[in-house]
Amino acid sequence: MTAPIRMLPLFTRSHEGGRSSMTCHYRCGDACDQPVPNTSDNEYFGDLVAAGVSRRAALRAGGAGAALVGLTAWSMPSAAAAAPAAPAGVVPAKGPKSALGFTGIAPTPATTDAVVVPEGFAWAPVISWGDPLFKNTPAFDFDNQTAAAQREQAGYNADYVQFIQGGAGNRGAHQGLVAFNNEYTNDELMFRGVASSADLTDEQLRIVQAAHGLTITEVARRNADSPWRWVQGGERNRRIHTDTPFAMSGPAAGSVHLRTSDDPKGERILGTLNNCAGGETPWGTVLSGEENFNQYFNATGAPDPQGRLKRYGITSAGRGWERIQDRFSVVKEPNEVNRFGWIVEVDPDDPTSTPVKHTALGRFKHEGASVALTADGRVAAYMGDDERFDYIYKFVSKGRYKEGDKKHNMTLLAEGDLYVARLSGDGAADGEYDGTGQWLPLVVDGVSKVPGFSVEEVLIWTRLAADVVGPTKMDRPEDVQPNPVNGRIYAAMTNNSSRTPAQIDEANPRASNKHGHVTEFTEAGGDHAALTFTWKIVLVAGNPSDPQTYFNGYDKSEVSPISCPDNVAFDKAGNLWISTDGMPGQLNYCDALYVMPLEGADKGKLQQFLSVPVGAETCGPVIINEDSVLVAVQHPGEVNGATPENVVSHFPYRGDGQPRPSVIHAYRRHGR
Template identity: 65%
Template sequence: MLSLTAVGEHVTNRSAKTCLYRCGNQCAHPVPNTSANSYFGDMIAAAVSRRSVVRGAAGAALISTLAWSTAENAYAAPGRGKPTMAGFEPIAPTPNHVDDVVVPEGYAWTPVISWGDPVEPGAPDFDVHNQSVEAQKRQAGYNADYLALRRGGAGNNAANKGLLIFNNEYTNPELMFPDYDEANGPTAEQAAIEMAAHGMTIVEVRRQGQFAPWTYDRHGARNRRIHAWTPFHVDGPAAGAEWMRTSADPSGRTVLGTLNNCAGGETPWGTSLSGEENFNQYFNTTGTADPDGRLARYGIQSSGRGWERADGRFMVSSEPNEVNRFGWIVEVDADDPTSTPVKHTALGRFKHEGATIRIATDGRAVAYMGDDERYDYVYKFVSKGTYRKGDKAHNKTLLSEGDLYVARFDGDGLGDGEWDGTGVWLPLVVDGTSHVPGWSVAEVLTWTRQAADLVGPTKMDRPEDVEPNPHTGHVYLALTNNTSRRPAEIDEANPRASNKHGHIIEWREAGNDAAALEFSWRIVLLAGQPNDPTTYFNGFDRRLVSPISCPDNVAFDSEPDHLWISTDGAPGTLGTCDGMFLMPTDGPDKGKVQQFLSVPAGAECCGPVVEWTDRSVLICVQHPGDGLPSSYPYLGDPVPRPGVAHIYRPNGRGTGS
């Protein structure tokens, strides 16, 4: 079981228990990527030697003073020339002891669905003192992360009906169970309840009108819980490989469950993608040898979470291949509650934050993916087949076969006063052939991290959400942080050592074609306090922006220049609650970061869905009460209950609109 002794060693921006239960306190362990890939540091050092530089607060950042705006290093106090954004008056940063969802003046919020709410037929109402495995399998899962709203439904008022899909990333057993024994870990029953609370939740929703709040239908025909015992079909080149076979599944083509599902994306053909992220923490490796380093490269080096007490497949010594069956992108047809979800091995195996789709010029489907780990990589998959509008059955095969690439970000020096450059997509698998010498296609796709190490991609600062703007095609990458990066390891794409605040990169594929193998890139946000000279807000005056730290998810709405950012880590870096921010990407307000909302004490803001025409924002409130008392969603329960919240403008008009 994961030892709580490791909690005291955690070095990240989150509370000790979030680090423990979300990722197995990975940042307290050695960096899994020990490859010797270049940081392009020589080029940076040469440029720095010719220019004035400043050091960050920790003495570890090397940032050209020419790269940033000439604004004074001061943040405008409330009321001092603080500009109004289209549709809302920005909120001030919320101190991290405030247990509330704070929204702009004139907006309201309400919980839509929370952990334990009944979803499938026969599910009982939530009762923290009478939990059971069978009840949890039919109730909403824990710690919502990725979120999607699929609009439309049958019958009258179809525009105000929809389907809500959200991931259930991980569990906080110390908050779930009033009698939890932190010293000894879960009982077998508690472990099984945790397993049932993982996965995904799908529910039908409706509202009374365009500006009314969404509510969920506990009797919706498409309601569904996906959990650790839900059968998944495995497809692609690694399906059926010997290392995918177990005693329960000698075919290597059927896996029970999906774990640690973080972000995701909606496909143009009407399915949902979900990324299996920190799957490493669930497996007990006690007594297991690792001669080829494959377990270590994925951070699978702990005594797990005690789940082997409920299911022996989580003991690596007795089921050594089970761990290879996690770390994939999964696809779910939420419209069909009887459908079998799929794990797509063609997209590679790593700690997937998620996957988002853009259709290339020639009709092929392109999936962008980040591997959320310090010094790991950004990937792109290009399907072999082409998208056919209206042919869902065909389009659901597009992620089963195609080419896989990993990104190299080349800086161009500091001569132009910006952090930017060009990039190349390095081939791993193309046309069914491995481009990693000595590796088969199935091996590349199963141990993708080690395969990528051999072709020389750029080590990034925890690449998380990667999203193409649906209006422009420009791609935005959230790099949450990396406090492990040393001064000698900085490069132009990761320009700060001990990077606790994170940054965002925009890139543009050559010819604006998603399938292109070259791109240009630039940093558009170096997060942090505006009075820190190492921050950068796409050239905007730092006196007029909100503090922001640890970008995690990005989202877009009907406005081509709206980039929405949700954060994960502000309590530890800024002393404020995490929240959601708007940063225009074009026009006179380009780079003007302003805060739209904040989530309660200890919580993280995830999975934003923005329908700005309706002044409607849906978010996931994850791990409320972690490290600080919370009673979210304020329904009188004795424990906090993570879930989905809706922020809306009752009269449909925002401040200033």
């Protein structure tokens, strides 16, 4: 599917993280305008040594001037000769065709209202906000929305996407299932005449609540050269929203800190909030991370003697949901907020199953969770806490995976050990940002390893427990994914403009890090159960003309600009795919999807595969094969000044006048 490329006025100003102010407000409750929640005194680079001298000591001795020298010394050289400096934002229109079988596209100006794909590819929407899921579900009607209809329609703002070809019962090559998160809503773009959440009627609040959660739908295609499309009335179709019952698993289930008036046993929770990234388990379930849940709770007047609310950013007046449900008032229901911030597991093949929140994996602003099997058959789950100066975590199950035993395998995330990462640099002499690290224990063999914290307290207030043991403060660790081909782990550090020169270290090497980077982890012995690892930064994002950027040693005259890496994924050859969130505000380009080989002659050759429309973010890439990619296009047209009367993007160009977040399919047009 194609649409005319139209250039529109750019209404947005970027926030600190590169997003529009509108996106920052609805996506994360203006997190970058709030104080950094992590005020612990963990060292930033006390163990980082360059040329036998502590860099920290050098910076302290030399003051601001030494800090600038340090930044210059630590800027990463390319393995190939550097290209002549180009004007800011200027790159070659197209690079040479890659071994991946497509010619990389040029960056798209941030005001462009179009999806752009490589030559030889086309795209089409798979499913969009409001599409009916069940046989009797009404068609979407922007001006006549109801909460009852939204509970049976695709949710708003797709993020993480999971694709299962065929699925249960071996349904064939042209049938499958798509599950995707519905992270947040933009109240100003969902309804006419709404300037803020305070303007919503009670019914509109219920519609907004129903638009959160997850959407599961069967999909089908005519043949291998046609796009996937959702199937209305599919037998596995399902909507999970803020009133869907969830069970709790793990050591904190039933804790006194999880009990409320409506759930005095602390074992049954209604709903899931702000679901960001996720992961697929070997047994075919969906893992979904509850991220910026804090913004939905009105904390006005709530006591916080131990700083637990502040550490989780629960300091705002919320989104007005307490008007229709007392549970979103921290004063009235102080434990309800503790029931969010978990990893959620859903069985997409069984629409009658009860989703589960796994307390053993800890509570924080989960970007997601991705799993791999250890050498002895246990399950390791890797997780990032998406906050400035927060941490990377790993969970290792007690039980072992049993091939074909789904019932057993769905218990594996209920019990195990939880760790947090500390990274140490080895100095700049080797010309790389790299070093060693260790997984610091939080809970092992059912015992708390954090002084002063019980197991329940470690799992419910994981951030505070981690502060005690001294992990490395990272630059907004988001998606953390195992590469199924080389066995290494790749983590996207989206950005952190709050990092000062005195706070840089080899693992987070730039002050005012507005572009972010990607770090590769190699577990000792290649075993995901290992407690030590080595690490290396393989991408320092930004414009290639910036001397601080680094593309795994590749010649920077042949790579694309990139900023704010968010999600990572892998194709069958193990190439790294990266989606972005913040390009418009940092490089004045639309957000995009990129691919970067990790081995061979093209190692580090980053190329852009597609771009999404003005105001949108690229999310949840699924690389089915070299000819077929699924992408979630989140918050299209979400720039300052946009309204239903002042439409900035018409994506997905279905003629209904309003932008509708969607999952799309980009596919090769064979023989056309």
